[in-house]
Amino acid sequence: MQRAGVSRSLTGLAALLTLALGATACDGAGSSSAPRSEDDPSNAVASAVDPKADIKKGLTIGFVPKQEGSAYFDLAGKGGKKAVTAMGSTFVEKAPDSAADTSGQIAAVEALRRQGVDAIVISAQSPDELCPVLKEALADGIKIVTYDSDTRPECRNIFVSQASAQDLGWIEVEMLGKQIGYRGEIAVLSAARTASNQNAWIRYMKDELADGYTGMKLVDIAYGDDDPAKSRAQFQKLIREHPNLKGVISPTTVGLKAAADYLSGSPYKGRVALTGLGTPNDMRPYVKSGTVEKFALWNPSELGEVAAYAALSLASGKISGKEGQGFWAVGVGWFIPAENGVVTLGEPVVFDAENVDDFDF
Template identity: 60%
Template structure:
């Protein structure tokens, strides 16, 4: 059984926290305010690790986008775990990755339907706060996964890997591929995406290291997790910066679209591409020489951990406080870190040697 006890470093936490506060649409709420509203990770009752796992719960999953292949895999992992734990699973969500108002209305719908818990991947760090606080006030346990809201607007956040690990490893991967020299760009998702922004801040910090003195970040482009827009943004990057040596795309939709563009262009094999990708999307681009290596976590495991955390919260085994531990079944034992963050584990690097070993 694996033990996972993670803490984000101060630098990562500062980067994430400052970003979340800066981008927040419902600023000015303190933990005391939340306590008075009746929902908070800081005022919850005492955890009972030995409490029996409740059955017959209803757990709602609200991804950023329902028809996104990444969230399909993640939510299937969540569904499987919910069913194994003897509870009912439901999924709702917008069909666009930038429909924040739609996400808010789905949170309200799940609250009205009196689900016991919800797992939400937030499109925007602050926009869902009011709705999520209302859900918590109504007794709903709120877990965020993949992309967080502000800490006081949920009980726990399931992080893919630490922001530190993901930000720094993507820079290191690309630096190795371009010989630590040349112009690079980042192709992100939406400008408001909490996780993307946290990783980008850490990428910038990593690039300050003297070993990257010959690498220059020339542009951050946003493809809004839309395949066509991401394809066009890649094309635009290469037109604007003909000397570009590499692109980091920390989004599965973005890296696939960028690989598609590069593989059919004169830049194939000349401009390096890395970032966060799904093996089934990226396999052909690894095999045809467009992409050397990329990384990700297993989204099915991320969804599974979100589900197991939601049920543990609903069962009173944890409340979301730092230092609490819980048994996530076959996944092992997890410890809750600072600000209610639970980290899945370190990212996996995929290349020609191992890409055929994975099917997601």
């Protein structure tokens, strides 16, 4: 089902595969936040920016993912480390134990401040709770890049977004809708309640459902906090509490895998459709078994690379994060921040039985 006047299609997105893996991305909270004011600490002094400057060597770039031990954030970290070390600088990573632990991210930022890093790259667990400590880091002269999930624009320099929130909301509703004949009760299995990226995608899912998918009814949203056991339990609860459920969207790699793992051995396989955002390596067995027909994502490693090059460029004085000041991510492409310092990487890629073996991440 396609909205009037919209020319997007699953086939078109899949055809953009090469572009998506070369320059891929999420519009978490950045596009919906208030614009930055002139006196925000994230605004660099224009005269200090030299686009012709070289990337400095010997910088220290700190990465703060949402949690430790996540396959998704491990891939993003590897991409970040690849970029940082290739440019002659030092990569450090500090991760909280749980994706629901904003206090752990605050502690990680404080530790990196004490260490005196040149830039911090963070996937923000909360758009608001992290702002005070990030503003303190900005006041120290540390550059701040958010990736995957944004904070408020005045609390960072650049947000590197996987794809637009609207595209991600639409593609997930469309994938599920096609499987259930665009009719019936559906639910969402999200990550944390405070996750700005998840909440933005869900808002656009609701918009899509109201606009052109009136035969589908969103009956519940559950939160698994990107914990496999909790996500599995929440998925089971959704099925138990909604006996007429036709499908579930899980816009989180941890949630989608946990739900697929339960569904694959349950009597609901073939009765409840499941889709969302996942990595090919995680989801391959569930696609092969027919548990999941299709899902979408971007390349997490390249997301980390682009975020790292944004941080290196900021810390080298090549850019300030201001709209229109472009930077080069070696081997990936040229990126130009738009309004509020948002860099959008590209279209999501749809994976299914025909192409899931073509990818290794």
